[in-house]
């Protein structure tokens with residue numbers, strides 16, 4: 214897939230280079246695109262950043278479905294801006310991945326052919342308008358916890374993209390929270406609608422942080438090389454500690470009969486997560502996987518003429534500049 218020019222273990226200076234690379238990370242220096250890096254560091258970053266970019270692009274679909282059905286002009290404007298931001302996040306992330314030697318075409322092909330993963334969370338349907346609020350508050354809430362951790366990561370282009378993305382996600386989070394709090398105090402129908410949305414999105418949101426650390430094959434190496442700066446369980450715990458008290462204060466019921474507060478650690482402890490569902494969803498068998506990929510393929514086909522026009526324009530522009 215990617216032609217790696219540097220970082221092969223058969224390089225006679227590999228040991229020395231690796232030592233210096235790890236020392237740079239330990240000193241908190243950022244690794245930049247032209248710098249030496251182990252082939253596996255590059256591979257892991259391409260995997261993660263491209264999955265992240267795909268998630269942003271597929272992530273436009275569940276909420277995008279509600280743009281034409283928003284209950285007011287204000288809500289419609291907010292949602293339009295949010296979905297547009299997600300397209301932009303995908304762009305920054307694809308660019309960050311391109312600095313590692315993979316092309317946009319290769320990444321898009323991996324997504325459209327169903328080879329690449331993207332976040333489990335976007336394979337669920339948005340059944341009511343309240344889902345839009347819950348996605349903003351909870352899904353963006355989990356995304357922010359994960360991305361604040363990634364903003365500290367050792368790869369410069371990824372960490373810088375995360376800083377900007379997190380600033381925009383904070384707005385997404387606030388608008389979702391504002392909507393949910395309003396509906397939680399609203400009419401009986403609004404309260405039921407928002408509780409139903411919470412019931413459906415709660416467990417998939419907890420799964421978003423990834424499998425438990427004991428079942429996460431990539432975490433040890435990603436931590437060692439500063440790609441991740443916290444583990445999946447640490448990120449999930451931060452999410453719980455912030456969101457559980459706020460959801461309870463809003464008068465909502467969290468659909469976990471085993472959820473409890475641990476006085477000793479100050480942590481909210483969740484009950485068993487239905488991991489069979491997670492593995493099924495990320496294996497392509499979630500409720501909306503086929504639908505999501507079909508929508509992305511359709512958008513890709515319908516955008517073909519724009520890509521071709523841009524290419525033709527670029528070529529003509531270059532030819533004119535050369536004259």
Ligand SMILES: CC(C)(COP(=O)(O)OP(=O)(O)OC[C@H]1O[C@@H](n2cnc3c(N)ncnc32)[C@H](O)[C@@H]1OP(=O)(O)O)[C@@H](O)C(=O)NCCC(=O)NCCSC(=O)Cc1ccccc1
Pocket residue numbers: 260261262264265266268269272273299330331332333334348352353356359363420421422423424428429430431432435445495
């Ligand atoms: C934490 C984790 C997701 C997973 O940790 P790792 O150490 O990398 O993996 P680990 O060893 O723990 O797992 C083993 C296998 O399981 C896979 N898998 C795990 N979790 C998931 C999952 N949730 N979904 C699907 N697959 C998952 C994993 O890839 C691996 O499979 P592989 O070997 O590749 O075949 C990490 O990759 C990361 O931080 N990524 C960047 C952030 C990112 O992508 N964010 C996306 C949301 S952006 C957003 O929401 C913005 C928004 C909001 C609202 C609306 C619209 C947009």
